[in-house]
Amino acid sequence: MATGTLTLSDAKQGQKLMVVKTIGEEITMQALRFGISQGAELTVEKSIKGGPVIVVRNHLEIAIGRALAEAIEVEYV
Numbered sequence: 001m002a003t004g005t006l007t008l009s010d011a012k013q014g015q016k017l018m019v020v021k022t023i024g025e026e027i028t029m030q031a032l033r034f035g036i037s038q039g040a041e042l043t044v045e046k047s048i049k050g051g052p053v054i055v056v057r058n059h060l061e062i063a064i065g066r067a068l069a070e071a072i073e074v075e076y077v
Contacts, residue, residue: 009047
């Protein structure tokens with residue numbers, strides 16, 4: 001992980017983030033199905049401990065499973 005980045009699973013409610021990269025081809029394909037790719041801006045709506053991370057992208061709430069969120073690197077916007 002690059003300096004200044006964290007994974008989506010580490011993000012807290014209300015944080016505005018930009019996707020830096022996804023780890024692995026399968027993860028990238030799953031993220032693309034949600035409309036999430038490198039450079040996408042997200043806002044964390046809620047992070048449920050041990051559960052999904054709920055983000056908002058283009059006025060759409062998306063629940064991202066914890067395993068997928070752990071493989072998405074983001075940085076603060």
